[in-house]
Amino acid sequence: MNKKNGFILIYVLGVTFAFVSLILFFNYKVKKYLDSFTGYYKEIEKENIFELGFELAKKILENDTNNNDWLGETWNIERNFRINEYEVKIIISDENGKININKIMGEKGQVNQLLFDLIKSLFQVCGYSSSLLDCFFDWIDEDNLPRAEGAEEIYYKSIGLINLPPNRNLLSLRELFLIKGFDNNILEGEEENEGLLSFVTIYSDDKININTCKGQILNAMGFTKSQVDSIMVEREYRPLNERFLTRVNRQVFLKYRNLIKYNSNYFRVLVYLKDEKENEAVCEGIIKKDKSIELIRKGIL
Numbered sequence: 001m002n003k004k005n006g007f008i009l010i011y012v013l014g015v016t017f018a019f020v021s022l023i024l025f026f027n028y029k030v031k032k033y034l035d036s037f038t039g040y041y042k043e044i045e046k047e048n049i050f051e052l053g054f055e056l057a058k059k060i061l062e063n064d065t066n067n068n069d070w071l072g073e074t075w076n077i078e079r080n081f082r083i084n085e086y087e088v089k090i091i092i093s094d095e096n097g098k099i100n101i102n103k104i105m106g107e108k109g110q111v112n113q114l115l116f117d118l119i120k121s122l123f124q125v126c127g128y129s130s131s132l133l134d135c136f137f138d139w140i141d142e143d144n145l146p147r148a149e150g151a152e153e154i155y156y157k158s159i160g161l162i163n164l165p166p167n168r169n170l171l172s173l174r175e176l177f178l179i180k181g182f183d184n185n186i187l188e189g190e191e192e193n194e195g196l197l198s199f200v201t202i203y204s205d206d207k208i209n210i211n212t213c214k215g216q217i218l219n220a221m222g223f224t225k226s227q228v229d230s231i232m233v234e235r236e237y238r239p240l241n242e243r244f245l246t247r248v249n250r251q252v253f254l255k256y257r258n259l260i261k262y263n264s265n266y267f268r269v270l271v272y273l274k275d276e277k278e279n280e281a282v283c284e285g286i287i288k289k290d291k292s293i294e295l296i297r298k299g300i301l
Helices: 002-062 113-126 131-140 153-158 173-178 184-188 215-221 225-237 242-256
Strands: 079-083 086-094 266-274 280-289 293-298
Touching (some): 113 215
Antiparallel strands (some): 079 086, 086 266
8 A cells, every 4th residue: 555655656746747847848938939029029129210210310301401511400410319218329421421432433444533533642641552442443343454453353262252353333331341451440440540431432422522521531632731620610610612612722622623512412320229238239321312312221331
């Protein structure tokens, strides 16, 4: 009888252990599912806030109806607000204040001489090696003949990169990191020196808004340091015009007159999110402002 009771006890304990294990396993699966669902929900929530940020940026730019775009306007003001558990920050910057490096060489290999002269001068102002330009043009031209200090297919194969260069315009500025000589120091800068990515874009026309471009670009045009300082001070109070630029340096203005504009059609928008646990997320996009306002690119630029 005792043996039978002992057997029953062992059986009951075994069943109980199995049942408890099943419950624990079920709880684990439920928790994992809920965590997964919560994570998915948060991602959807962040995407919705990003979309809201871009819509707000479009509305801000839509309300800017004057003929000039300069840094003293309201679109250039950083917006900060809160949505649910997220701190949201929206920053709008002008892409037309940069040099569009995809516009330097046309589809048939023809060179925009003004843009070429400007980018070459910018490299000198920033202290970049002139060989970088050879490498860049070898990346986008249609042939496989390396320039004097450039790099074509043989070089990229030697470092394990096949089917490069692509022999087309850049699809993303991130491609620059693949081109020979374009390292982090050149592209992103170091300490107080801004990198090349601060001065170039692939999202604009072949003009440069002189009201928003950086001092290095003004210097590359040929304006002296004191003239650049004078331009920067003027831009703090009002947008520039032909009369002012002619008075500052007539020769430089006349040379780049066909490259200069005073308004912008392309803007970069960065939407930052930070939750209560200090986790951060960012999404960036390009808005084109013409007859209509539209988001033409979102994600990796």
